[in-house]
Amino acid sequence: MAKVILTPHRKKRIERGHPWVFKTEIEKIEGSFDPGDLVEVYDFKGRFLGKGYINPRSQITVRILTRKKEEEIDRDFFKKRIKEAFEYRQRLGISGSFRLVYGEADFLPALIVDKFEDVFVIQTLALGMEKFKEVIVDVLREMFQPLGIYERNDVPVRELEGLPLTKGCLYGEVPEKILIEENGLKLYVDVINGQKTGYFFDQRENRRAIGPLVKGAEVLECFCYTGSFALSAAHFGAKKVLAYDASREAIELAKENAALNGFEDIVEFHEGNAFDVLRYFYDTGRKFDVAILDPPAFAKNKQALEGAVRGYKEINLRAIKILKPGGFLITSSCSHHVSEELFWEIIESAAWDARATLRVVETRTQAKDHPILAASDETRYLKFFMLQVIK
Numbered sequence: 001m002a003k004v005i006l007t008p009h010r011k012k013r014i015e016r017g018h019p020w021v022f023k024t025e026i027e028k029i030e031g032s033f034d035p036g037d038l039v040e041v042y043d044f045k046g047r048f049l050g051k052g053y054i055n056p057r058s059q060i061t062v063r064i065l066t067r068k069k070e071e072e073i074d075r076d077f078f079k080k081r082i083k084e085a086f087e088y089r090q091r092l093g094i095s096g097s098f099r100l101v102y103g104e105a106d107f108l109p110a111l112i113v114d115k116f117e118d119v120f121v122i123q124t125l126a127l128g129m130e131k132f133k134e135v136i137v138d139v140l141r142e143m144f145q146p147l148g149i150y151e152r153n154d155v156p157v158r159e160l161e162g163l164p165l166t167k168g169c170l171y172g173e174v175p176e177k178i179l180i181e182e183n184g185l186k187l188y189v190d191v192i193n194g195q196k197t198g199y200f201f202d203q204r205e206n207r208r209a210i211g212p213l214v215k216g217a218e219v220l221e222c223f224c225y226t227g228s229f230a231l232s233a234a235h236f237g238a239k240k241v242l243a244y245d246a247s248r249e250a251i252e253l254a255k256e257n258a259a260l261n262g263f264e265d266i267v268e269f270h271e272g273n274a275f276d277v278l279r280y281f282y283d284t285g286r287k288f289d290v291a292i293l294d295p296p297a298f299a300k301n302k303q304a305l306e307g308a309v310r311g312y313k314e315i316n317l318r319a320i321k322i323l324k325p326g327g328f329l330i331t332s333s334c335s336h337h338v339s340e341e342l343f344w345e346i347i348e349s350a351a352w353d354a355r356a357t358l359r360v361v362e363t364r365t366q367a368k369d370h371p372i373l374a375a376s377d378e379t380r381y382l383k384f385f386m387l388q389v390i391k
Contacts, residue, residue, distance in 0.1 A: 002031035017375030053128020148172035217289035227254030
């Protein structure tokens with residue numbers, strides 16, 4: 001097994017538990033290897049730091065799987081890790097449909113496994129993990145006896161690893177729509193054609209937290225996708241909800257979800273661009289008690305950060321302007337490159353421009369099935385603010 005020797009003058013991230021070795025941290029590599037192979041990682045004094053898989057094509061050259069030198073990376077290893085991830089969620093009272101494996105935070109770097117009742121959706125986002133895909137599928141099949149296992153490896157990040165974009169059924173049968181339950185709601189999920197794995201479990205606890213703010217309220221939601229926030233608002237007693245998304249397919253499924261829960265008279269779903277929708281309601285003078293903003297990641301990389309800041313400020317500024325005095329802004333960012341500090345600056349700047357004062361009701365992050373690894377800031381990405389707007 002090849003040995004990766006790290007440079008002497010680097011930050012001790014890896015020793016503190018971070019699972020990534022960047023290309024710039026490598027002094028030399030002793031021995032031969034193929035991309036995706038397992039390698040051992042040592043500091044410049046020869047101290048063993050971990051064992052993981054390597055891909056010299058990626059800036060994240062090595063992703064560490066274990067800190068134990070004698071631990072074999074085989075089928076038993078993956079079964080043990082997945083079992084531990086499942087037991088962790090069981091301990092927290094998470095059941096039914098949820099994220100079973102969240103990559104680095106579950107010590108399986110670049111592996112995502114979402115459980116939709118008896119269907120599993122996986123993503124293997126790095127070459128080293130891709131090589132174990134058949135093993136992972138076999139372990140899931142043995143542990144859970146699922147109806148089906150589907151891969152959603154049609155995500156651009158795989159191209160950075162030299163991997164093709166692909167999706168398809170890996171085991172059993174996978175229906176186009178799967179019925180799940182969340183916070184008292186029934187929801188259809190499209191794991192085949194939906195965004196990412198089909199659903200965003202990371203906001204589950206936040207959708208429950210909005211309850212006190214939406215009771216009896218007129219609510220506007222932008223970026224509603226298949227309607228989980230809008231329908232949660234209705235479930236918790238909202239008087240009326242208008243919800244918009246740019247995807248026609250998402251809106252059609254959202255309407256099905258409204259009918260499934262008997263909320264067709266409370267929630268209206270419309271196709272529309274959020275920037276245009278917010279501008280329209282401002283121009284026409286329409287006011288709401290609550291505005292919910294749950295946009296996709298505006299900054300997928302550092303190069304996109306400047307444009308992302310402008311985008312976040314515009315939607316939050318316009319949302320603040322169309323709220324009634326004392327109304328509530330529920331806003332979030334899932335862009336890792338937008339830190340919580342920067343997101344606060346954006347929201348405060350928007351409030352200043354709108355001549356409004358903000359009172360913090362609560363700040364939150366991702367659901368517990370998306371655990372945060374203390375040593376890896378990359379595992380903490382979701383910022384979720386519930387704010388009262390005083391005018």
